[in-house]
Amino acid sequence: xxxxxxxxxxxxxxxxxxxxxxxxxxxxxxxxxxxxxxxxxxxxxxxxxxxxxxxxxxxxxxxxxxxxxxxxxxxxxxxxxxxxxxxxxxxxxxxxxxxxxxxxxxxxx
DNA sequence: AAACTGACGGGCG
DNA sequence: ACGCCCGCCAGTT
Numbered sequence: 001x002x003x004x005x006x007x008x009x010x011x012x013x014x015x016x017x018x019x020x021x022x023x024x025x026x027x028x029x030x031x032x033x034x035x036x037x038x039x040x041x042x043x044x045x046x047x048x049x050x051x052x053x054x055x056x057x058x059x060x061x062x063x064x065x066x067x068x069x070x071x072x073x074x075x076x077x078x079x080x081x082x083x084x085x086x087x088x089x090x091x092x093x094x095x096x097x098x099x100x101x102x103x104x105x106x107x108x109x
Numbered sequence: 110a111a112a113c114t115g116a117c118g119g120g121c122g
Numbered sequence: 123a124c125g126c127c128c129g130c131c132a133g134t135t
Contacts, residue, residue: 030118040130046116047132067117074116 010036011055014048017109021064024090025107026100028068035109050077063087064107070099 013036021027033042049062063086067073075083084094092105 028118029116033117038131040118041132042117042130043115044117044131049116062116065116068119072116077116 010038010044011048011052014045015052015060018049018060018062018065020109021061021107024092024105026064026066026070026087026092026102026105027107027109028066028102030068031108032065046074049074053077064090066100066102068102070095070102072098072100 014032017027017032017035028042029045030042032045033039036045038044045065049060049065052060053062062074063072063078063083065074072083072087075081078086084098087100088094092100094100
């Protein structure tokens with residue numbers, strides 16, 4: 001196996017984990033990174049998601065991935081309040097600051 | 110080649 | 123509970 005496939009494998013894992021997030025639940029980048037074994041490379045998870053968007057995996061429910069504060073940091077890539085609407089459609093509620101209640105909706109891979 | 114950036118997280122005040 | 127700073131990893135300029 002070529003070492004060049006390491007990245008691809010990383011993307012596939014991110015895809016796999018995100019695809020398993022139950023409807024109406026959310027998880028964090030750090031949780032995914034830990035599950036992948038990358039640990040501190042939480043940033044790479046977001047990077048991978050952005051990359052998967054271009055890879056054609058646009059069906060990925062990445063709107064269920066938020067940061068540790070429960071903020072929809074990726075809403076920029078969805079455009080406007082699309083990300084929030086998607087989560088609301090799944091029954092997720094937001095607080096006054098527009099953050100997800102992680103204690104209530106958090107899901108660990 | 111060096112420095113900056115970024116879908117982040119944890120620690121500290 | 124919130125804001126600020128530092129550390130991680132790969133990509134970009």
